[in-house]
Amino acid sequence: MSFLIKFARQWIAGETLDDAISRTKKANNSGIGVIINFLGEHVRNKTEADRNIEENLGILQAIEDSKLNASLSIKLTQLGLDIEKNLCLSNAEKIVSSAASKNIFVWIDMENSPYTGDTIDIYLELFKKYKNAGIAIQSNLKRSESDVRRIAASGGIIRLVKGAYKEKSEIAYTSRKDVTINFSRLMGYIFYKSSFFAIATHDELLINEALEANKAHKKRLEIQMLMGVREELKSGLVKKGLTVVDYIPYGKNWFPYSVRRIRERKRNILLILRSIFDF
Numbered sequence: 001m002s003f004l005i006k007f008a009r010q011w012i013a014g015e016t017l018d019d020a021i022s023r024t025k026k027a028n029n030s031g032i033g034v035i036i037n038f039l040g041e042h043v044r045n046k047t048e049a050d051r052n053i054e055e056n057l058g059i060l061q062a063i064e065d066s067k068l069n070a071s072l073s074i075k076l077t078q079l080g081l082d083i084e085k086n087l088c089l090s091n092a093e094k095i096v097s098s099a100a101s102k103n104i105f106v107w108i109d110m111e112n113s114p115y116t117g118d119t120i121d122i123y124l125e126l127f128k129k130y131k132n133a134g135i136a137i138q139s140n141l142k143r144s145e146s147d148v149r150r151i152a153a154s155g156g157i158i159r160l161v162k163g164a165y166k167e168k169s170e171i172a173y174t175s176r177k178d179v180t181i182n183f184s185r186l187m188g189y190i191f192y193k194s195s196f197f198a199i200a201t202h203d204e205l206l207i208n209e210a211l212e213a214n215k216a217h218k219k220r221l222e223i224q225m226l227m228g229v230r231e232e233l234k235s236g237l238v239k240k241g242l243t244v245v246d247y248i249p250y251g252k253n254w255f256p257y258s259v260r261r262i263r264e265r266k267r268n269i270l271l272i273l274r275s276i277f278d279f
């Protein structure tokens with residue numbers, strides 16, 4: 001287990017907000033913007049959800065106080081989506097409205113498919129009142145094309161990702177190739193419909209495709225990546241004058257996030273097996 005914690009630390013700033021803030025300052029000093037995320041998901045009671053609201057409000061205050069180039073990412077199951085949809089909406093609104101008053105952007109992460117519909121509903125409800133919010137959409141889901149159309153029609157702001165959760169083939173593209181083709185297709189649509197959006201990927205071919213397309217479209221495009229992944233690619237893009245943003249998570253609930261990162265790359269699984277079986 002202690003090896004796993006050490007291994008996971010490559011993707012996580014630490015356990016405290018101070019850890020996240022010092023990592024954010026470091027990224028900002030290298031010309032990289034940041035999305036801060038307080039780790040945690042699937043809370044089952046209101047007290048826990050309230051604690052998570054307070055933590056997120058603390059992040060916003062810290063971003064304002066230190067004048068950081070940073071936004072916030074939240075997960076709706078961290079704010080009570082498993083308890084009740086309207087409770088979650090009102091909890092998310094507390095964060096998004098505070099962020100609006102401080103001129104800070106809030107991204108809503110997308111979780112696994114049982115939450116997709118509710119997450120989009122809550123986002124669009126918030127977006128009616130607050131324009132400082134965007135939402136992640138996953139190219140592995142077959143429904144995403146109609147979701148992108150719906151969000152774009154409302155003027156919503158999209159972060160396009162491949163999708164970090166294992167989904168059934170009835171509702172999702174399951175091969176890496178098909179997920180990438182769909183990413184490309186959705187990105188093409190967003191280029192036509194949105195003036196500002198983000199692609200969150202470490203896939204250099206997709207990033208190059210987006211940069212090539214943007215020569216014609218000239219949209220405000222953010223390239224987002226995860227802390228600890230492809231650092232050399234990030235600095236290369238910054239040198240070219242592009243907007244690069246690092247997603248920096250922190251907190252004690254590092255396990256589910258780390259498992260998703262481990263699953264994404266065969267080499268990571270191999271490194272862990274090696275450390276356990278010493279081969």
Ligand SMILES: Cc1cc2nc3c(=O)[nH]c(=O)nc-3n(C[C@H](O)[C@H](O)[C@H](O)COP(=O)(O)OP(=O)(O)OC[C@H]3O[C@@H](n4cnc5c(N)ncnc54)[C@H](O)[C@@H]3O)c2cc1C
Nearest residue numbers: 109110136161162163164200201202203224225226247261
């Ligand atoms: C800023 C950001 C926000 C995200 N938000 C969400 C979200 O809200 N919901 C959601 O479902 N998913 C989210 N994701 C995760 C995303 O869906 C993918 O699971 C993840 O980005 C890996 O896919 P990829 O696009 O990088 O492509 P891949 O095909 O997985 O990777 C491309 C290349 O990047 C490198 N790489 C990728 N991952 C790793 C790794 N862990 N360690 C080392 N190298 C790696 C490898 O060289 C690989 O060949 C987010 C990702 C980012 C960057």
